Amino acid sequence: MYAVNVRDHFMIAHSFRGEVFGPAQRMHGATYVVDLELRREALDADGIVVDIGLATQVLREELAALNFRNLDEVPEFKGRNTTTEFLARLIFERVAARIAAGGLGPHALSTPQAPGLQQMRVTLNESHVAWASYEGVLPVAVPG
Amino acid sequence: MYAVNVRDHFMIAHSFRGEVFGPAQRMHGATYVVDLELRREALDADGIVVDIGLATQVLREELAALNFRNLDEVPEFKGRNTTTEFLARLIFERVAARIAAGGLGPHALSTPQAPGLQQMRVTLNESHVAWASYEGVLPVAVPG
Amino acid sequence: MYAVNVRDHFMIAHSFRGEVFGPAQRMHGATYVVDLELRREALDADGIVVDIGLATQVLREELAALNFRNLDEVPEFKGRNTTTEFLARLIFERVAARIAAGGLGPHALSTPQAPGLQQMRVTLNESHVAWASYEGVLPVAVPG
Amino acid sequence: MYAVNVRDHFMIAHSFRGEVFGPAQRMHGATYVVDLELRREALDADGIVVDIGLATQVLREELAALNFRNLDEVPEFKGRNTTTEFLARLIFERVAARIAAGGLGPHALSTPQAPGLQQMRVTLNESHVAWASYEGVLPVAVPG
Amino acid sequence: MYAVNVRDHFMIAHSFRGEVFGPAQRMHGATYVVDLELRREALDADGIVVDIGLATQVLREELAALNFRNLDEVPEFKGRNTTTEFLARLIFERVAARIAAGGLGPHALSTPQAPGLQQMRVTLNESHVAWASYEGVLPVAVPG
Amino acid sequence: MYAVNVRDHFMIAHSFRGEVFGPAQRMHGATYVVDLELRREALDADGIVVDIGLATQVLREELAALNFRNLDEVPEFKGRNTTTEFLARLIFERVAARIAAGGLGPHALSTPQAPGLQQMRVTLNESHVAWASYEGVLPVAVPG
Numbered sequence: 071m072y073a074v075n076v077r078d079h080f081m082i083a084h085s086f087r088g089e090v091f092g093p094a095q096r097m098h099g100a101t102y103v104v105d106l107e108l109r110r111e112a113l114d115a116d117g118i119v120v121d122i123g124l125a126t127q128v129l130r131e132e133l134a135a136l137n138f139r140n141l142d143e144v145p146e147f148k149g150r151n152t153t154t155e156f157l158a159r160l161i162f163e164r165v166a167a168r169i170a171a172g173g174l175g176p177h178a179l180s181t182p183q184a185p186g187l188q189q190m191r192v193t194l195n196e197s198h199v200a201w202a203s204y205e206g207v208l209p210v211a212v213p214g
Numbered sequence: 215m216y217a218v219n220v221r222d223h224f225m226i227a228h229s230f231r232g233e234v235f236g237p238a239q240r241m242h243g244a245t246y247v248v249d250l251e252l253r254r255e256a257l258d259a260d261g262i263v264v265d266i267g268l269a270t271q272v273l274r275e276e277l278a279a280l281n282f283r284n285l286d287e288v289p290e291f292k293g294r295n296t297t298t299e300f301l302a303r304l305i306f307e308r309v310a311a312r313i314a315a316g317g318l319g320p321h322a323l324s325t326p327q328a329p330g331l332q333q334m335r336v337t338l339n340e341s342h343v344a345w346a347s348y349e350g351v352l353p354v355a356v357p358g
Numbered sequence: 359m360y361a362v363n364v365r366d367h368f369m370i371a372h373s374f375r376g377e378v379f380g381p382a383q384r385m386h387g388a389t390y391v392v393d394l395e396l397r398r399e400a401l402d403a404d405g406i407v408v409d410i411g412l413a414t415q416v417l418r419e420e421l422a423a424l425n426f427r428n429l430d431e432v433p434e435f436k437g438r439n440t441t442t443e444f445l446a447r448l449i450f451e452r453v454a455a456r457i458a459a460g461g462l463g464p465h466a467l468s469t470p471q472a473p474g475l476q477q478m479r480v481t482l483n484e485s486h487v488a489w490a491s492y493e494g495v496l497p498v499a500v501p502g
Numbered sequence: 503m504y505a506v507n508v509r510d511h512f513m514i515a516h517s518f519r520g521e522v523f524g525p526a527q528r529m530h531g532a533t534y535v536v537d538l539e540l541r542r543e544a545l546d547a548d549g550i551v552v553d554i555g556l557a558t559q560v561l562r563e564e565l566a567a568l569n570f571r572n573l574d575e576v577p578e579f580k581g582r583n584t585t586t587e588f589l590a591r592l593i594f595e596r597v598a599a600r601i602a603a604g605g606l607g608p609h610a611l612s613t614p615q616a617p618g619l620q621q622m623r624v625t626l627n628e629s630h631v632a633w634a635s636y637e638g639v640l641p642v643a644v645p646g
Numbered sequence: 647m648y649a650v651n652v653r654d655h656f657m658i659a660h661s662f663r664g665e666v667f668g669p670a671q672r673m674h675g676a677t678y679v680v681d682l683e684l685r686r687e688a689l690d691a692d693g694i695v696v697d698i699g700l701a702t703q704v705l706r707e708e709l710a711a712l713n714f715r716n717l718d719e720v721p722e723f724k725g726r727n728t729t730t731e732f733l734a735r736l737i738f739e740r741v742a743a744r745i746a747a748g749g750l751g752p753h754a755l756s757t758p759q760a761p762g763l764q765q766m767r768v769t770l771n772e773s774h775v776a777w778a779s780y781e782g783v784l785p786v787a788v789p790g
Numbered sequence: 791m792y793a794v795n796v797r798d799h800f801m802i803a804h805s806f807r808g809e810v811f812g813p814a815q816r817m818h819g820a821t822y823v824v825d826l827e828l829r830r831e832a833l834d835a836d837g838i839v840v841d842i843g844l845a846t847q848v849l850r851e852e853l854a855a856l857n858f859r860n861l862d863e864v865p866e867f868k869g870r871n872t873t874t875e876f877l878a879r880l881i882f883e884r885v886a887a888r889i890a891a892g893g894l895g896p897h898a899l900s901t902p903q904a905p906g907l908q909q910m911r912v913t914l915n916e917s918h919v920a921w922a923s924y925e926g927v928l929p930v931a932v933p934g
Contacts (some may be wrong), residue, residue, distance in 0.1 A: 071638070072587050077631040079485045083371035083387035083428070090260045090319075092267060097428035099371035099387005103486045116522045117583045122632065123524060140371070140385035151261045155216050175522075197367045198391045198483075198918060199221040200266065206215070223917045227803035227819035227860070234548045234607075236555060241860035243803035243819005247918045284803070284817035295549045299504050339918075341799045342774060342823045343509040344554065350503070359926070360875050365919040378692045378751075380699060404810045405871045410920065411812060439693045443648050463810075486630060487653040488698065494647070511773045515659035515675035515716070529716035531659035531675005535774045572659070572673035627774075629655045630679045666836045666895075668843060727837045731792050775797040776842065782791070 071189075074119040075107040076126045080133040084141040084152045091151075097142070102157065102194040104133060106165060107205075109189040114177035120187065121175050128173050132164045154194050154202035162192045166210040180209060215333075218263040219251040220270045224277040228285040228296045235295075241286070246301065246338040248277060250309060251349075253333040258321035264331065265319050272317050276308045298338050298346035306336045310354040324353060359477075362407040363395040364414045368421040372429040372440045379439075385430070390445065390482040392421060394453060395493075397477040402465035408475065409463050416461050420452045442482050442490035450480045454498040468497060503621075506551040507539040508558045512565040516573040516584045523583075529574070534589065534626040536565060538597060539637075541621040546609035552619065553607050560605050564596045586626050586634035594624045598642040612641060647765075650695040651683040652702045656709040660717040660728045667727075673718070678733065678770040680709060682741060683781075685765040690753035696763065697751050704749050708740045730770050730778035738768045742786040756785060791909075794839040795827040796846045800853040804861035804872045811871075817862070822877065822914040824853060826885060827925075829909040834897035840907065841895050848893050852884045874914050874922035882912045886930040900929060 083099040106129045108120050141152040150156065169178050169187060180186040191205035227243040250273045252264050285296040294300065313322050313331060324330040335349035371387040394417045396408050429440040438444065457466050457475060468474040479493035515531040538561045540552050573584040582588065601610050601619060612618040623637035659675040682705045684696050717728040726732065745754050745763060756762040767781035803819040826849045828840050861872040870876065889898050889907060900906040911925035 072590070072634065072636050074587065074634045075632065077486065079487070081382075081386050081388050081485075083385045088260050090262070090265050090267075093426040094369075096426045097371045097431075098369050098426040099389075100369050101387075101389040101485050113585075113587055116520050117588060118522070118585050119587050119634065121522050123522075126631075138381040138384045138386040143385075153262050155218065155257055155263050156261060158216070197369075197389050198365065199270075199367070200219065202216065202218045202263065204216050221918065223919070225814075225818050225820050225917075227817045232548050234550070234553050234555075237858040238801075240858045241803045241863075242801050242858040243821075244801050245819075245821040245917050282813040282816045282818040287817075297550050299506065299545055299551055300549060302504070341801075341821050342797065342915075343558075343799070344507065346504070346506045346551065348504050360878070360922065360924050362875065362922045363920065376692050378694070378697050378699075401875055404808050405876060406810070406873050407875055407922065409810050411810075414919075441694050443650065443689055443695055444693060446648070487702075488651065490648070490650045490695065492648050509774065511775070513670075513674050513676050513773075515673045525714040526657075528714045529659045529719075530657050530714040531677075532657050533675075533677040533773050570669040570672045570674040575673075629657075629677050630653065631655070664836050666838070666841050666843075729838050731794065731833055731839050732837060734792070775846075777795045778839065779793045779795075780791070781793075 071109050071111055072113060072119050073107050073109045074122060074125070075105050076122060076129055077103060077105050078126070078129050078133055079103045080137040082136060082139050082141050082152075086151045086153065088151065100154075100196050102154070102196055104129065104161065105191075105193040105195070107191040107193070108187050109191075110187050111185060114184075114186075116177065120178055124174050128165060128168050132161060132168070154196050154200075155204065158192045158194050158202050158204040161194075162190060162204045162206060163210065165192070166190060166208060170209050215253050215255055216257060216263045217251050217253040218266060218269070219249050220266060220273055221247060221249050222270070222273050222277055223247045224281040226280060226283050226285050226296075230295045230297070232295065244298075244340050246298070246340055248273065248305065249335075249337040249339070251335040251337070252331050253335075254331050255329060258328075258330075260321065264322055268318050272309060272312050276305060276312070298340055298344075299348065302336045302338050302346050302348040305338075306334060306348045306350060307354065309336070310334060310352060314353050359397050359399055360401060360407045361395050361397040362410060362413070363393050364410060364417055365391065365393050366414070366417050366421055367391045368425040370424060370427050370429050370440075374439045374441065376439065388442075388484050390442070390484055392417065392449065393479075393481040393483070395479040395481070396475050397479075398475050399473060402472075402474075404465065408466055412462050416453060416456050420449060420456070442484050442488075443492065446480045446482050446490050446492040449482075450478060450492045450494060451498065453480070454478060454496060458497050503541050503543055504545060504551050505539050505541040506554060506557070507537050508554060508561055509535060509537050510558070510561050510565055511535045512569040514568060514571050514573050518583045518585070520583065532586075532628050534586070534628055536561065536593065537623075537625040537627070539623040539625070540619050541623075542619050543617060546616075546618075548609065552610055556606050560597060560600050564593060564600070586628050586632075587636065590624045590626050590634050590636040593626075594622060594636045594638060595642065597624070598622060598640060602641050647685050647687055648689060648695045649683050649685040650698060650701070651681050652698060652705055653679060653681050654702070654705050654709055655679045656713040658712060658715050658717050658728075662727045662729065664727065676730075676772050678730070678772055680705065680737065681767075681769040681771070683767040683769070684763050685767075686763050687761060690760075690762075692753065696754055700750050704741060704744050708737060708744070730772055730776075731780065734768045734770050734778050734780040737770075738766060738780045738782060739786065741768070742766060742784060746785050791829050791831055792833060792839045793827050793829040794842060794845070795825050796842060796849055797823060797825050798846070798849050798853055799823045800857040802856060802859050802861050802872075806871045806873065808871065820874075820916050822874070822916055824849065824881065825911075825913040825915070826881075827911040827913070828907050829911075830907050831905060834904075834906075836897065840898055844894050848885060848888050852881060852888070874916055874920075875924065878912045878914050878922050878924040881914075882910060882924045882926060883930065885912070886910060886928060890929050
C-alpha cells in the first residue's frame with residue numbers, strides 16, 4: 071500500500087459541554103496542525119498516489135472554511151461538541167466528498183479498470199503532547 | 215476508526231545480555247518519549263474516544279512506576295532484557311489492565327450496547343533516529 | 359553561557375483589532391507550545407542552572423492562569439491585542455516576577471557572591487510554521 | 503504486533519515528465535529523511551524485533567547507493583518518474599531483498615518454528631509538510 | 647528583544663567543486679526548510695513585530711525564485727558553490743532588500759521616531775541532522 | 791554571522807547527589823540528542839563554515855567516548871553531578887580541544903589573515919520537554 075501525506079493548519083475558538091471536559095468547558099481555542107494521508111494499492115497513470123498540488127489545495131480550502139472561526143457560532147455545529155475527534159471526522163468527510171466530486175483529479179476515482187484512492191486518514195495535532203485522528207475507506211457514497 | 219494519542223516520558227538505566235547488543239551490554243540508559251494511542255470505531259456518550267485527562271493521568275502513573283529506575287534491579291525484570299520492544303509491551307499490558315479495571319472511565323469499556331476502546335498502540339521514541347512500539351486489541355483479559 | 363529549557367502549553371481564544379490582522383479579527387484561538395529558556399554564566403551551588411522541577415512547576419502555574427480562557431474577556435487585557443508577541447512578553451514578566459520573589463529557589467537570585475539567572479527567553483510556538491518570542495535580562499525590578 | 507523504526511537520509515537530484523508535475527518538471531532535488539519500520543508478531547530469540555545495528559547499517563548502505571546522485575542519469579530509472587512514492591517502493595524492495603538474503607540476521611527470516619519479520623514500511627519525509635510511504639508484507643519472493 | 651519566525655521550504659539541484667565536498671561534488675539536490683526570524687526591541691504601531699502575512703508572502707516569493715531549479719545553471723551563481731551557508735546569506739540579502747524597499751510594510755522600517763526591524767536570521771534545515779544559518783543586522787544599505 | 795549545526799546522540803546511566811534532584815538521585819539514565827553549532831563571521835576558503843563531514847565525525851567520536859556508559863563509574867567524573875548542563879560543557883570543551891588540535895581542518899583555526907571558528911554551542915536535548923546547552927567563544931586555550 072502506498073501513502074502520501076500533506077500538512078496544513080487552522081486556528082479556532084470553541085467551548086465544550088459536559089463535566090468530562092473540565093476547564094475546557096470555558097471558551098478557549100486551539101491550533102490544529104492537520105495531516106491528510108491518502109492511500110492506494112497501485113499508483114495512478116502518472117505514477118503517483120495523487121496530484122500533491124491538488125491535495126494541498128483542497129486541504130487548504132477545507133481548512134479555510136473553518137479557520138479563524140468561533141465554532142460555537144457555526145449553525146451546523148449547534149449542540150455538538152466540536153472535539154478534536156469530531157473535527158478529524160468532519161474534515162475526513164468534507165475531503166472525501168471533494169474527492170468523490172473529482173476535486174483530486176480523475177485518477178483519484180475508482181473505475182472498472184483501476185482502483186483510485188482507497189483509504190484516507192485525517193490527523194489533528196493539537197499540541198506537542200496530544201493528537202486525534204479519523205480514518206476510513208474511500209470512496210464514500212455521495213449523497214444524491 | 216478514531217484514535218487519540220497522548221505523550222509523556224520516562225528515564226531509566228539498564229544493561230543487556232547477548233552479543234547482539236554490542237556496547238549496549240554495558241550499563242547505560244535512555245529517555246523514552248512515550249506515545250499512547252487509543253482507538254475505537256465509534257465515539258463514546260460524551261462524543262470523545264476517551265477522557266484525555268484520565269488517559270494522561272494513567273499514562274503518567276504507569277511511567278512514574280518505571281521512571282528514575284535501574285531496571286536491572288527491578289525483581290520483576292530479573293533475567294529479562296528490558297529492550298525498547300519489551301518495555302513497549304509492558305506498558306501496553308499495564309495500561310490495558312488499568313482500562314479493564316475502569317481506570318479510563320466507564321465509556322472506555324465495551325458493553326452489550328456499545329463497544330469501548332478496541333485497539334491500543336504504545337510507542338517508545340528513544341532518540342531522533344529510533345523508536346519501537348507494540349500494538350494490540352482491547353480489551354485484554356483481566357487475570358482473575 | 360549555560361541555558362536550560364522547559365516546555366509546556368496552553369490553549370486560548372481571542373480576537374484582534376486592526377486591518378493588519380485580516381481574518382484573525384474574528385474570534386478564533388490557538389495552542390501555544392511554550393519554551394522557557396533560562397541562562398546564566400556559572401552554575402549554581404548544586405551544579406545546575408536552575409531547579410528544573412521548580413521551573414517546570416512555575417511555568418505550569420503561569421500558563422494555568424491563561425489556559426482555557428477567552429482572552430478578550432480578561433479585564434487586564436482590555437483594549438490590547440493579545441498577539442503572540444504580547445503573550446510572550448507577558449509570560450516573561452510573570453515568570454521574572456516569580457523568580458524575583460524566590461519562586462525558582464535562592465540560587466536563581468544574584469547575591470554579592472554569585473550571579474543568579476541572567477537572561478530569559480520565552481517562545482510561543484503557535485503552529486508548525488510560526489512562532490514568536492521575547493527575551494531580556496534578569497533580574498527585573500520588583501515593583502514595590 | 504511489535505515494530506521497530508530506524509531513520510537515515512539521502513539527497514538526490516531529478517526531474518519529472520508529465521504536466522501534473524508543474525514546475526517539478528525542471529531539474530531540482532530533495533532531501534529524503536527515511537523511516538524504515540519493521541514489524542513482527544513475536545520477538546526473536548534475542549527478545550528483539552531485529553538487530554537494530556544491522557537494520558541501521560543495511561538502510562545506510564541502500565541509501566548510499568542513491569545518495570548524491572542525479573537519478574535522471576541512473577540507467578535503471580530510464581523513462582521512469584522517480585517520485586517519492588516510487589522511491590519508497592524501490593527502497594522497500596531493496597531492503598526486502600537484503601532481508602531475504604540474510605542481511606538482517608537469521609532471526610529476521612521465517613522458519614517452520616517461528617515467523618520472522620512480517621511487515622515493512624518505508625517512509626520518505628521530503629519536507630515539513632509532505633511525505634510518502636510504501637508498506638507491504640514480508641518475506642518477498644527472491645527472484646531466482 | 648522580540649522575535650517572530652515563519653517557515654517555508656524549497657527544493658533544488660546543485661553540485662559542488664572542491665575535494666572537501668566528497669561525493670557532494672556529484673549532481674545531487676536538497677529540500678531546504680527555511681526559517682525566517684525577524685527581531686526588534688519594541689513592537690510596531692499595531693503591537694506586532696511584523697505583519698506575519700506579509701512576511702510569509704515575501705518569504706514564499708523569494709523561495710519561489712529558487713524553487714525547482716538546478717542552481718548550477720543559474721547565471722548569477724556561476725563559479726560559486728551554492729552551499730547551505732551561501733544560500734542562507736543569499737536569502738538573507740534578498741529578504742533584507744525587500745524589507746528596505748517597503749515589502750514588509752512601513753512599520754518594518756526605522757524612522758527618526760521609532761526603530762523598525764533590527765535583526766534577521768535565515769536558517770536552512772537540510773535534513774534531520776544538519777542545518778545552517780546566516781544572521782545580521784537590519785537595515786542593510788540599499789544599493790543605489 | 792554564519793552557523794552550521796550537526797546532530798547525533800548518546801545514551802548513558804548516572805545518578806545525582808543532592809536533595810534538589812529528588813527521584814533523580816536514584817540510578818537512572820538518558821538519551822541525549824546533541825546539537826553541535828559552529829559559528830564564524832566569514833566563510834572559509836572553501837566557502838563553508840566548516841567541513842561538515844569532519845564536524846560530524848568529531849562529534850560522533852566524542853559522543854562514542856561517553857556512549858553506553860554508567861557515568862558514575864567514570865573516574866574523571868568522581869564526585870561530580872553529571873547533569874545535562876555539566877555534560878553540555880564537557881562536550882564543548884572536548885570538541886574545542888579537537889578544533890584547536892586541527893581536528894576540524896586548518897580553515898577552522900584563526901590565522902593572522904583570517905579568523906576561524908569563533909563561537910560554539912552544544913545543546914543536549916534530553917526529552918520532548920527539556921534541554922540544556924553551553925556556549926562560548928573559540929578558540930579555547932590548549933593546555934600545554
